[in-house]
Amino acid sequence: MRITIWMVILTIGICIPLYGLEEFPIRTSEMQLLYPKVSGSIVVWKEEYNDGIVKQGIFGCDLSDMVRFPICLGTSVTNAPDLDNDIVVWQDIRNENSDIYGYRLSTGEEFPICTDSFDQTMPVISGNMVVWCDNRNGIENTDIYGYNLITGQEFVICSEAGNQTGPAISGNIVVWKDYRNDAGSGTNGDIYGYNLLESRELVICINSLDQNSPAISGNHVVWFDKRSGSTHIYAFNLFTKQEIPLITTSSFKSYLAISGDNVIWSDLGSNARDILGYNISESEAFPICTNSADQVLPDINGYTVIWKDARDPLRQNIYGTYIPGPVAQLTMQVNALEGDPHTVTPQKGIHSYAKNEVVSIRAERFVDCPYVYRFDHWEGDVANPNSALTTIIMDSDKTVTAIFMDDRVCGDECHPYLTGDLNWDCEINLVDMSILANNWLGCTKPECD
Numbered sequence: 001m002r003i004t005i006w007m008v009i010l011t012i013g014i015c016i017p018l019y020g021l022e023e024f025p026i027r028t029s030e031m032q033l034l035y036p037k038v039s040g041s042i043v044v045w046k047e048e049y050n051d052g053i054v055k056q057g058i059f060g061c062d063l064s065d066m067v068r069f070p071i072c073l074g075t076s077v078t079n080a081p082d083l084d085n086d087i088v089v090w091q092d093i094r095n096e097n098s099d100i101y102g103y104r105l106s107t108g109e110e111f112p113i114c115t116d117s118f119d120q121t122m123p124v125i126s127g128n129m130v131v132w133c134d135n136r137n138g139i140e141n142t143d144i145y146g147y148n149l150i151t152g153q154e155f156v157i158c159s160e161a162g163n164q165t166g167p168a169i170s171g172n173i174v175v176w177k178d179y180r181n182d183a184g185s186g187t188n189g190d191i192y193g194y195n196l197l198e199s200r201e202l203v204i205c206i207n208s209l210d211q212n213s214p215a216i217s218g219n220h221v222v223w224f225d226k227r228s229g230s231t232h233i234y235a236f237n238l239f240t241k242q243e244i245p246l247i248t249t250s251s252f253k254s255y256l257a258i259s260g261d262n263v264i265w266s267d268l269g270s271n272a273r274d275i276l277g278y279n280i281s282e283s284e285a286f287p288i289c290t291n292s293a294d295q296v297l298p299d300i301n302g303y304t305v306i307w308k309d310a311r312d313p314l315r316q317n318i319y320g321t322y323i324p325g326p327v328a329q330l331t332m333q334v335n336a337l338e339g340d341p342h343t344v345t346p347q348k349g350i351h352s353y354a355k356n357e358v359v360s361i362r363a364e365r366f367v368d369c370p371y372v373y374r375f376d377h378w379e380g381d382v383a384n385p386n387s388a389l390t391t392i393i394m395d396s397d398k399t400v401t402a403i404f405m406d407d408r409v410c411g412d413e414c415h416p417y418l419t420g421d422l423n424w425d426c427e428i429n430l431v432d433m434s435i436l437a438n439n440w441l442g443c444t445k446p447e448c449d
């Protein structure tokens with residue numbers, strides 16, 4: 001066995017400020033558009049469409065060409081999509097109860113993730129981990145379950161008494177809203193979490209009043225907190241273990257999202273609901289969209305923000321913008337042997353990421369001969385070194401090395417026997433000549449045996 005080492009170097013470089021906040025429509029329809037989500041340049045959403053009867057589907061588009069494409073069509077109700085890198089997940093009732101399905105953008109392949117006979121809802125994804133809210137143990141006792149896309153294994157993340165709901169995930173950390181301490185009042189949601197790599201539960205906020213809508217990116221967990229009576233935004237830093245009140249204005253807030261250092265939400269003010277943002281490391285609030293109509297359901301990945309916008313009274317709209325901020329440049333260099341397959345994404349080239357953004361990285365088997373070029377592990381600061389699909393937090397300069405095992409043997413699917421290689425050792429030499437000479441006048445007809 002030979003070991004081929006592919007170097008994948010991720011480097012944060014100099015910071016370049018970006019200016020200008022131009023809004024642009026992503027999708028306009030006379031029918032319902034809901035739950036837009038963004039990862040990289042891909043936006044997905046739920047959309048109703050008329051195919052003789054009204055149906056619900058999951059659609060997507062690439063912001064680089066704005067061409068809409070279907071991800072899941074059909075008579076079933078599909079809802080609540082999420083995506084990370086190449087994989088889209090959503091809840092789907094094609095089997096008469098809610099299940100979780102997935103779709104690989106690069107291949108167009110759909111696959112079931114959980115088809116248990118009870119309801120599974122609100123799926124979220126980061127790297128190779130899909131997490132959802134599951135009611136197989138009781139409708140008033142929802143739990144948090146997960147699925148590893150690489151191993152194909154389903155697992156329980158939290159099955160405490162009471163409802164656990166609204167999960168979010170970033171890398172190895174899952175967070176959710178938890179009612180185990182609520183005693184049926186419905187006014188004491190807490191924030192709990194779970195470290196998937198260490199199989200350990202995390203207590204994030206158990207204040208006696210209501211905490212809800214947790215979101216996570218890297219080391220930052222954020223949520224809406226009602227301990228003061230108003231809806232404030234709090235943060236917990238998983239690294240320093242510190243809780244910080246981020247936004248303590250009295251306005252009504254909904255739909256919290258975070259990527260890297262940037263927290264965004266929908267804020268009710270004099271222009272109906274607006275999309276506002278706050279940069280945690282700069283301690284700075286900034287407006288994203290303050291158009292006079294309602295802006296709701298925001299999502300953010302890196303510096304791309306999208307939302308549902310009601311500025312057109314006749315049609316539904318999904319809008320987007322690129323928020324300003326220092327650009328952390330991530331340079332990826334792939335070193336591979338001449339002729340070896342390049343199956344690491346993001347691919348060779350230069351990519352820009354926001355500070356503290358969580359980036360999916362993927363090393364895949366070479367499709368032509370998956371049993372020869374086999375991913376073994378990552379070296380570097382990744383969430384799970386043994387998973388071919390995982391994440392990395394861009395909180396500093398990073399170097400990541402993908403180690404592939406090259407199990408080439410003579411006669412394998414990428415190294416077939418050569419014509420004239422009579423002893424099947426993948427070389428044509430004097431041994432083959434001698435075999436040929438010895439059999440030169442041999443009878444090969446059946447009657448000679």
Ligand SMILES: [Ca+2]
Pocket residue numbers: 097098099100114115116117118119120
């Ligand atoms: Ca189900």
Ligand SMILES: [Ca+2]
Pocket residue numbers: 141142143158159160161162163164
């Ligand atoms: Ca439960």
Ligand SMILES: [Ca+2]
Pocket residue numbers: 187188189190191205206207208209210211
């Ligand atoms: Ca609480």
Ligand SMILES: [Ca+2]
Pocket residue numbers: 271272273274275289290291292293294295
């Ligand atoms: Ca507005």
